[in-house]
Every structure is written in structure tokens, then in C-alpha cells.
Amino acid sequence: MKTRSAELSGFLKSLYGAIAARAQVDSDELRVTEKLMQALRLEQPSVSPNPVWLPVCALLDEAVECVTQAKVEQIPGQSVTVDSSVVDHAQALRNLAPQLRWWHRPDAAQHGKPFADGHANTTVIGKGGLEEHDDVWVGISLLAPGIQYPEHHHPPEEVYLVLSRGHWQQGGGDWYEPGIGGLVHNPPDILHAMRSGSTPLLATWCLWKAH
Template sequence: MAFSESLGQQTVQLEHAQQLLVRVAEHLGEHCTQEWAHEISASRRSVQSAQLSINAGFQANDEGERCIHDSLVDSLTNAKSSSLVDGALVKCIEQLLPNAVWIKRQAASNEGAYFVDRHRHALVIGKGSRIQCDSITLGLMVMAPGVRYPFHNHPPKEFYLVLSEGEWYQEGLGWFRPGPGGVVYNPQSIVHSVQSGEEPLLALWGLMHT
């Protein structure tokens, strides 16, 4: 591939990534009056100020999405046909998926392994992806029907832009259904989980590193 062609593709990738950040910031802004409003506002500002670049030396250890391909296709189709989901957001995600890095979380010793081969994360921006960003990591979570993600917590604050039906759990709140178009915010180190129902689950998540 010629250098000019490679540079052109990188420029397009960065443009798509920036467009995705704009859509994410707008969605977070729409939920700034809800619970955790201050934290969501801070996350929105971090998204708006995120600096992107191409990680030229990145070598992906790609898990692949083949085993969950049908769930991905079905959930994207449902999201695009839903009047509750932002079509422009889904389009931005689709533009970045060809260059996404697919990973899966392994089961811990006290967790069942049922979910391992029935879920995937497509890293599109930030840590582990081809588009470098120090302040935020964005990924697309796909789960086959009937899967529960293990209860867990982590230091970074986290948000989800929900693109399908599904149930979400948060310590102190219990299980709830934000619905397509909803936003879920997990404060630092809070225990949380998510599970799909009869249909695949799709959500864009963000981990805040600042």
C-alpha cells in the first residue's frame, strides 16, 4: 500500500472516530439532569476534549467476532430499525467496526464460563485499539441471547449508551431496564452487571481514565 493511501485511510479513521465522540457527547449531554448528573457532565467534557491519533506500531491480538457474528448482525439491524436509537450513532460505529479489535473477557475462577464464547467487545477508540486516546476507551459490547455478564467492578468510571433491550444491574439499585436509547452510568468501583434476554444485547461503553 502506498504511503499516501495509508495516510488517507488513517485520516478517514480519525474523522469517523471524532464523529463518534461528537455523538457520544451529545447523548451524555441529554442525560445531565438525571442521577449522577455531575459525573455524567464530567464524562461528557472528557469526551469532548479527547485527543485522538493513530497508533502506528499497534499489533492486535484479535480474538475475532466469528462465533458471535449472527448476534452482531441481528442487534445492529434491530438498532438501525428502532426509532429510539440514534441512527447517526450506529452509523459511526459501523464505520469504525472494520478496524476494531475484537476481544473477550475470560471467566475468573469463581465464575461460570458460559458467557465467554457468547460475548465480545469491539475496541474502537483508546486502550487496546488502533486509535490511540489516553483519556477514554470506547468499545461495542455484543452478547448472544440468554447471557449474563459476571458481576464485577473496576476503578475507571464507566457509561453505556444502550442500543438494545436488556437488563442492567448496579449495586444499591438492583436490576433495571434502561431500554434502547438509554444511558447507564457506573461510578468508580461500583459493582455492576448486564444480561441479555431473548434477543442479543448491544451497547457502546466508555471507560474514563481521567
């Protein structure tokens, strides 16, 4: 049994740090994240999936650079402060990225070639990831500029830590921009979608299934 790598530990620690730094007390975002981190305290055997790097992953450097720049350059109209915890998580994500198996949505082709080529997901915790748990999944989504990720839903509750510009939608409502460092909470089974603007969209997502 291998223990969690330094890169994975750094990714999870910085994820909690970035969410806890900005989630409101008593918020759904904090409740889900704390349940999830509690489950992850019980380490499961590490898995070594064969890493897969997709062409679109070349945009990760640009996406992480945008987070670093946002720390010093205020984004016009953005209410969320980009503090060092978000930068730390983006950098931890970049350090972990080469160990991961990046994949396209299985139905990607039916959403057209620009979407198929212009997106990548990876599972960090969960089947196909670096560690498997029954009730927790953690992953990353990346979109090239000008790409919309199709509306989807799933039974587990979800928290996204948003790491880029880009718009989000819930339950067929209005599109809005959480901003770099923004948090999005999706109740179980709500329809949700996201789309990038002129820069890549990057987000870490956390799913937690209540018992």
C-alpha cells in the same frame, strides 16, 4: 502518523451526539462524557491493530437492526425515546466494527461455555484499540440472547450508552432496563453487571480517569 479514520471520527461524534441529546444538564453522564471528549480532541497517533472478528459478532447486524426498528416501533414500557442520534451511533458502530479487534474476557472460560461463546468486547480507544490515551477508554460490549455478563468493577468512572433491550445492575441492587438510548453512570469501583433477554445486548462504554 495517521489521522483518525472517517469511521472512527463518525463513531466518536455520534457517541457524543447521542449522549448529549439525552443526558440531563449537570448530570454525571454529561460531565464524564464532556471530559472524555475534551481529552479526545488531542488526537493521538492511530494504531492499526489486526482486526479480529468473533463468531458472536454475526449478531451485530441484528442488534443494529433492532435500534433502527425501535425508532419507528415504540417499545412497550420504555421511557427513553429512540431518536435519530441513537440510530446514527448504532450505524457508525456497525461501520467501524470490522476495523476492531474483538476479544473475550480473559477469564471467560471460568464463567462457562455459553458465556465464553456468547459475548464479545472490543476496545476502540485504549490499549489494543485504534488510538491510545492515558485517561480515556472507549469500547463496545455485545451479548448473545440469554447471556449474563459477570459482575465487575474498575477504578475509572463509566458511562454506558445502551443500544438494545437488556437489564443492568449496580452495586448488587435490583435489575432494571435502561432501554435503547438509555444512559448508565457507574461511579468509580462500583460493582455492575448486565444481562440480555431474548435479543442481543449491545452497548458502547466510556471510561474516564480523573487526574
